[in-house]
Amino acid sequence: MAVAERAVAGRTAQNYESEYRKDTLLGLKIHLPAQALFLANAVAAVLALALAGGFAFFMGFTRVPAIGIFSQNADAFGRVFTGHGVSALILWPIFFEVAALIFTSTILLGARIWSKKAGWLSFGLMVAGAVLLMVSTLNGSANVGFTAYVPMIASPFFYLGYVLFATGALIAVVNFALTLAQARADGLLKGTLPLLTYGAATAAILATVAIACGLVALVPTLLWTAGVFPSVDPIFYRTWFWGLGHTLQYVNVTAMIVAWYALGALTFKAAPINEKYTRVAFTLYIFFTVPVLGHHFLVDPSLSPAVKIFGGSLMGFGLGIPSLMHGLAILGSIEIAGRKAGATGLFGWLKKVPWKEPGMAALMVSMSLFAIGGWSGTVGTTLQLNMVSHNNMWVASHLHGVVVGGTTLAFMGLSYYLVPLVAGRQLFSRKMAQIQPYLYGVGLFIMMMTMNWAGFLGVPRRTPDISFGGLAPDWNLPMNIMGIGIALAILGGIFYVLNMVLTLRHGKKLA
Amino acid sequence: MSVLASPEYGWWKPFPRHEKIWLWMAVAAAVLLSVITIGWLFIGKQNVPVASYNATPEQFEQQVTAFTTKYQIQGSPGEVRVPPGQDAYLLGQMWSWGPVLHLKVGEPYTIWMSSKDVIHGFSLAGQNFNLTAAPGHAYGVRITPEQPGTYLIFCNEYCGLGHQAMTGKIIVEP
Numbered sequence: 001m002a003v004a005e006r007a008v009a010g011r012t013a014q015n016y017e018s019e020y021r022k023d024t025l026l027g028l029k030i031h032l033p034a035q036a037l038f039l040a041n042a043v044a045a046v047l048a049l050a051l052a053g054g055f056a057f058f059m060g061f062t063r064v065p066a067i068g069i070f071s072q073n074a075d076a077f078g079r080v081f082t083g084h085g086v087s088a089l090i091l092w093p094i095f096f097e098v099a100a101l102i103f104t105s106t107i108l109l110g111a112r113i114w115s116k117k118a119g120w121l122s123f124g125l126m127v128a129g130a131v132l133l134m135v136s137t138l139n140g141s142a143n144v145g146f147t148a149y150v151p152m153i154a155s156p157f158f159y160l161g162y163v164l165f166a167t168g169a170l171i172a173v174v175n176f177a178l179t180l181a182q183a184r185a186d187g188l189l190k191g192t193l194p195l196l197t198y199g200a201a202t203a204a205i206l207a208t209v210a211i212a213c214g215l216v217a218l219v220p221t222l223l224w225t226a227g228v229f230p231s232v233d234p235i236f237y238r239t240w241f242w243g244l245g246h247t248l249q250y251v252n253v254t255a256m257i258v259a260w261y262a263l264g265a266l267t268f269k270a271a272p273i274n275e276k277y278t279r280v281a282f283t284l285y286i287f288f289t290v291p292v293l294g295h296h297f298l299v300d301p302s303l304s305p306a307v308k309i310f311g312g313s314l315m316g317f318g319l320g321i322p323s324l325m326h327g328l329a330i331l332g333s334i335e336i337a338g339r340k341a342g343a344t345g346l347f348g349w350l351k352k353v354p355w356k357e358p359g360m361a362a363l364m365v366s367m368s369l370f371a372i373g374g375w376s377g378t379v380g381t382t383l384q385l386n387m388v389s390h391n392n393m394w395v396a397s398h399l400h401g402v403v404v405g406g407t408t409l410a411f412m413g414l415s416y417y418l419v420p421l422v423a424g425r426q427l428f429s430r431k432m433a434q435i436q437p438y439l440y441g442v443g444l445f446i447m448m449m450t451m452n453w454a455g456f457l458g459v460p461r462r463t464p465d466i467s468f469g470g471l472a473p474d475w476n477l478p479m480n481i482m483g484i485g486i487a488l489a490i491l492g493g494i495f496y497v498l499n500m501v502l503t504l505r506h507g508k509k510l511a
Numbered sequence: 512m513s514v515l516a517s518p519e520y521g522w523w524k525p526f527p528r529h530e531k532i533w534l535w536m537a538v539a540a541a542v543l544l545s546v547i548t549i550g551w552l553f554i555g556k557q558n559v560p561v562a563s564y565n566a567t568p569e570q571f572e573q574q575v576t577a578f579t580t581k582y583q584i585q586g587s588p589g590e591v592r593v594p595p596g597q598d599a600y601l602l603g604q605m606w607s608w609g610p611v612l613h614l615k616v617g618e619p620y621t622i623w624m625s626s627k628d629v630i631h632g633f634s635l636a637g638q639n640f641n642l643t644a645a646p647g648h649a650y651g652v653r654i655t656p657e658q659p660g661t662y663l664i665f666c667n668e669y670c671g672l673g674h675q676a677m678t679g680k681i682i683v684e685p
Binding site: 026074075078081108143144145147149151152189190191192193194195196233234235238261262264265269271272273274275276277297298299300301302304305308309313314317318320321324325328329332378382383384386387388389390391392456458460461462463464465466468469471472473 | 513514515516517518520522523524525526527529530533534536537538540541542544545547548549551552555557558559561563625628629630632634636637638639640641642643644645646647648649650663665666667668669670671672673674675676678
């Protein structure tokens, strides 16, 4: 068997040697078709993030009552808040995750991609879907929010965009799995997967579940808008939509944790304390994630209290366990690396941490904001407290903490290393990258705290004007202070996008 | 050993002591929260309502109309004085909550709510009290008003261009 495997490996290595280049930063063997696919997806991700930030500007400063750009223009608000949700929650993270799947299955292992054609088909479908989603959002034919709750209705092109994008992502996941199988056949993968690939595989499994649920919700809806189906039950849609929406957030979380481990290793040579502990934690996500979609229905008239408590609350508390395990494992690995660098005393290792390294800054800020967002999410997943916080600014604080402070910032930090590595160009501005995580983090921290405060007062989310014709309580103060946080976060976002674009276009070529 | 490469043979080792303690602390926190959430169903006052029934939007609208005509306040159309002991009905639609309910302080009421068209949210301003109203499903909540005054109902689920103007009122009389 081993002889046969070696024979296969020998043959493939010969046949495909011309498709590789040697990287000078980490000494990795980069498969050129995989490199092209990685860069295409990374560029799409950065563009989607730029769009998300543009929408965030208009949405955010509409929600600040002292500014209120679109507070009297419900149509414009409908477009920007739908666009913000679609681009920030769907397009940006999934394009980035597909890039991460390509990296961890090919470049990291020195392996070649299973199918170039499938890779480009997946990318083409995702881009086509993204364009349909953005065009129907911007031309005002989809003022329904990214959740698009039935029976609110958008143009069929909006749902078609979702379906194409999801299909493309599914093809990328299949390509990832077959690439790993091929790497094993080529003899490039012996024993278990490297931790980063293992985490990415966890994300890929969750993504498959998410996309399957999404197709169950969206295909009938597409047929309904096209006039084929007479109706779609609102509760049926809501349930399956969150099978997509919630599971997808845990694709983001697992991918974020992959980014955390990678950042610890790349910036401080931090190694996991115990491989088993980390891998068990990744695996627990698969078990706990899916039932937790129930926490979106805690105050719905649909499910029984037993189902709500089990799926929404108890599994939600369980889902905190693997996140806490990873938190300890990563901070612990940084402490050990600090002690190896000569730190003494209880907190001496904190002085050894390279705070000026962009990736370390992104890692530490991302972990802190994710912890706060995770905490406010746990509060909201409690049956009784959900009645207090459902659909008000408390929820906005939670999801910005986990998706923006946690996932987005971790992805930004990781791309400061992966994009130069794969593009073969130096980061355009190291200074900008050093400041960016702190700037973005402080902005988000202010946003999250003021959103919690506003949620405590009961300010609803997704509402252009919160005065309700003068009948509303006095709750403008936190929403106004939030504006400072939005301004800082948007500035941090511009720093990132600018740096990435300039790196790809004008970064100094690596030898 | 690094996260970038496969671990060497023999990586399946028992958890280190500190990691094990931390894991048990996390499990204990999850169990504690679970016990509180379930326990509060029995000892707490504030729980998510359990009563609901299926009614098509047309059926529910008929119930609301019948209720509104029966208890309407003379001279104020769309306002209803609910006698103690009588169930009240609220209909959410694009973009209003109605009718205006007049309740008496200290009396227990059951309010049934549903939606005529799309999914709406029921929020009581200043009370931090939020529920979902979905067409086809009627939701019953038992409340006992404690303070007289006018309470604003607003929609917390995005429901279209008039969402920010979707309000209603509950008036609690002494």
